[in-house]
Amino acid sequence: MRSRSNLFLIAILALISTPLVIMYVFQLIDSVSRPALGGFLPQTWELGNWRFLWETIDSARPSIWRVTFNTFVFAASTALLVCAFSITAAYALSRLNFPARRFFLAGLIMLHAFPTITLIIAIFIVLQFLGLYDSLIGVILVKAALELPFGIWIMKGFYDSVPWEIEMAGVQDGASRFRVWRELILPQVKPGLAALLIFSFLAGWSEFILPLVLAPGADAQVLATYMNAVIADDMRPDYGLFKAIGVFYALPVIAVYLLFQKQLMNIYGGGTKG
């Protein structure tokens, strides 16, 4: 009885998962093959789909390596900034008693729910005022700031789970609060910090709207805007090329996912952004 209803469940699940599975499978197949005209089954092997790696696909486009480097710098810098700001701010909110702490906590919860994308028009103009428009630094700062409430929220959760006794013991032995934080508490939240780092890196790696709006020039292009531009420019879509670029773009994401699956599942479960 149980196994029969399980089989039924699996059948339904398999059915509704079919579109996704087809997309994943053909994503890989089409990146190295060419289908017959008007069909979808692979006909010939085609490594030319990967030509973007060794030549610029058309004259106006920057080299893929330059773009990949930009994407890495963007994702890594935002991740580091988010982590650096979050570990201090979250500790203060979790453990330190300072004026208006309740106010900040309420503000954090509101910011955590607030849809930041609605501010993009104003941020666009703020960056122009600051002279950071169309530069990688500008987008990095914006992305880091927008991810910050989420980062603080997650880190606060980790700090909350560290037993007070550890801190008490440190303070009793005469260490300053700063030293207690650095030498006793930080090692306790390391796994959380690692998870936040990975999560923010992935968020930066995939980000599309912010670079599109705030840094549209060729110098600051990232893989998301690069791929979008290649797709948008083609009069007749060359899905072999698009899919090869897609596989190239997604490889680090898949690698990170396979390596840190457990941490990510937890943080995606706890976090709600995106």
Add this chain to the structure above:
Amino acid sequence: MNKQKLLGAAFISPALIAVIVFFLVPVILTVVFSFTNMSTSTGILGGEYQLTQSDLDDLSGAGVSDEAITLLQGAGYAMTDESLTAFETEFGKTRADELAQKFPDATFDSRRDMERALKELRTDPLRSTRERKAAAELFRQSILGQRYETKDDFANAVSALNISAADTQPLTEVAYTGWTFTTQNFELLWQLPATWRYAINTVIYVSLTLVFNVTLGLFLALSTFFLPDRIAQTFRTIWFLPRILPPVLYVMMWQWMTWDQGFISSLLAPLGVDRIDWMRHSAVHGWTVLVLINGFVGASLGMILFSSSLRAIPQTQFYAAQVDGAGRWQQIRYVILPQMRWPILFITSYQTLSLLTSFEYILLSTDGGPGRQTEVWALAAYHTALSNYGGNLEYGLGAAYALALVIIGIILSAIYLRFFNFRELVAKPRIEQ
């Protein structure tokens, strides 16, 4: 105690500065900008003062007297140093010198007089009428087309033409090229039929996607909960991927599925179905694909959150239910669903807010098409202020669109703060080593 306060302030200030610059200031600026006519043509910093030929038509509407308009149009012709220099570069030094010698500091009331003077050139005459016309134009005294950096410069230039002070004020307003404060954005929003179209589209989009998301997310979480671990894990991975794959890539896969030479068309072609663009063929096609694209990602989030809440239900409750002879349906109905009330409420409200305001997947897929039939409010704000084919980006109007969303965002997040105890809703993110 004081030291601790200092530490607290030092620890929180970097985050606080970031929040002020990129949250608080933009919220305030969205309000401010929505009351301006800021656009690409006005620039975002201050403007200059310049009257152009085409402005003249608008002047009487702006309350400038006809007298002043005539003065602006024909302020006569004069042998000034600037006009002679301009004449020299176009027509040569000999002619310019002769002209300066024959008519020192002369002024002419009409173009005919000016052209007559130009006919007087003897050493190197201007023979064709066309040349003389062009040359006469160089001597015309007019403030049209001139740029003045400050208001005073402009006012001086205007009063030099003997235009009365009463006319100067409206003239200055027309001449200013920078942005000004206005309420016309909101009047426009109120009047445009498109506004209502976008609002209705948004409601359709949010409600359809929401129902799809929550139902599918709940189904995925429940079904994988009852299945053996390995199979459950496979399905969870399949459904987790849309969430971590970059949006550009994820939507490209859907484009490949739906374009007229794509997977669906190729699959159905042997059955005699016409090849169509399954994403943009009609509004119904557009909405269906949009709901699926967003729904799969949303269901992914729902699945993760619901799964973690399911695992938090003590196993003993299921044992007890089984002992009492409850089947799977009854377990779901009487044990699971009552305990899932809060997570479902949370996902629903969270996704309402996020669907209302996010436009990334729509921008990448239908981009509001076909026509403007799948254009939602947030996308309209983006199109108005940040990307349109006309090229004149209307920041002010776009900010007015965005302001509606900002206000809804603030209200809803304040309600969440008031009613939801976030800490209880979301399982504490804790990662065991």
